[in-house]
Amino acid sequence: MTPANGSILEARDLCLRFGAVEALRSVSLAVQAGSIHALIGPNGAGKSSLLNCLSGFYRPWSGAVLFQDEDISTARPPMRSTLGIGRTFQGIQTYPSMTARDNILTGFHSRMSGGVFAALFRTPALIRQEEAFTARAEEIIAFLELEQDRHRVVGDMSYGLRKRVDLGRALATDPKILIMDEPMAGMSPEEKGDLARFILDIRDHFGIPVVLVEHDMDVVMDISDRVTVLEFGEVIAEGPPERIADDERVITAYLGAAEVAV
Ligand SMILES: Nc1ncnc2c1ncn2[C@@H]1O[C@H](COP(=O)(O)OP(=O)(O)OP(=O)(O)O)[C@@H](O)[C@H]1O
Ligand SMILES: [Mg+2]
Known part of the structure; x- marks a missing residue:
């Protein structure tokens, strides 16, 4: 069942600390059903931390995670997987x-x-x-x-x-939603193109929304329906890719004017 506001997975005001590091500062995110939602930001911005809070590997200090309008903040990773939150990790996780x-x-x-x-x-x-x-x-x-x-x-x-x-x-x-942490890191342009096509097909043929962290801006601009930008644990911009590409704060903080000339 898709909630009335159309979002399938939501983070509300998540705060997470590691010692003196504030990995997430009141971060909210709403993933719409049937969408590809990209998460971007510089190294150490908190992207993986946010994904880990969504899939239950990290427990935020405060805030809530909702899946199909149910509060799943206390559910452990296996339970979240059973509920339908699938994920792939940064790096290789296969059995060689x-x-x-x-x-x-x-x-x-x-x-x-x-x-x-x-x-x-x-x-x-x-x-x-x-x-x-x-x-x-x-x-x-x-x-x-x-x-x-x-x-x-x-x-x-x-x-x-x-x-x-x-x-x-x-x-x-x-899965009812798929969370992918840098699935294209280390891939050749051809491999990236293939994977981008599969991600679009996962959305279109299976109707599975995808949340992905990606550094390649061309890919983000090409395939995502929405983009959330994190910097120092905070959301500094959120919206459709074309708006993010024009966002002054994003350009100065992360992308660099040259890179967003799309
Ligand atoms: N398990 C952990 N223990 C201690 N500090 C952590 C842990 N996980 C993340 N951090 C810290 O939290 C901050 C956010 O890290 P995170 O891995 O979420 O960033 P990221 O945006 O995914 O970066 P990258 O692009 O390099 O993958 C960093 O300062 C990192 O050192
Ligand atoms: Mg990361």
């Missing part, structure tokens, strides 16, 4: 010695039911569930154009492909 397909299948583990008895005696219900997950994994493999690579060991793959496998693992958790 496993194949692409098996990595994607790990995403289904949190959704397995039946417990030890079902696992030991391989009940018909468990077998049916495994078949359904395997079929869904094949759909994800086709969607991400990983057919040629499904049986390859992930450790042998290029960085871009491994990130794609990680995205497949996140999709296998059946």
Whole structure:
């Protein structure tokens, strides 16, 4: 169910401290259903901290996180994942010695039911569930154009492909929203283009909104519906990308006039 104001995930007045560092200062964010919401800002601005508060890895000192209008501030990461908040992390999170397909299948583990008895005696219900997950994994493999690579060991793959496998693992958790921390960092322009296309397809074909941290301004301007800019733990601008590109405070604080000549 989508709340009346259209936002699926909301942060309200989040404050977070690490010793003397104020990582987040009264940060609010509202992700609209069916949108791609980019989070930008200089290194150390608080972007990952905010994503970690949304997915439950960090507990803010004050403020609230709402998902589909429910206050989930006290829910732990596995519960948030079960509710439908999927995520990928900064860097590589795949299992290098496993194949692409098996990595994607790990995403289904949190959704397995039946417990030890079902696992030991391989009940018909468990077998049916495994078949359904395997079929869904094949759909994800086709969607991400990983057919040629499904049986390859992930450790042998290029960085871009491994990130794609990680995205497949996140999709296998059946998310209602996907949170991605710098998914394109370290990618070649071609790999970035591919991933940008998949992110747009995730929004358009699956209707899954995406929150992503991204440093490449061309990508942000191309694919996002809304942009939030953080600096020193504070939101300094929020709006559609074309407005952000013209925002004086953003230009001075972060982008540099040359870079926003889009
Ligand atoms: N677990 C932690 N322990 C201590 N300090 C932290 C922790 N996580 C973040 N910080 C601090 O909080 C501030 C915000 O960090 P954060 O990682 O959220 O920034 P970021 O915007 O994601 O930066 P980057 O672009 O470099 O990834 C920084 O000063 C960082 O050092
Ligand atoms: Mg970060």
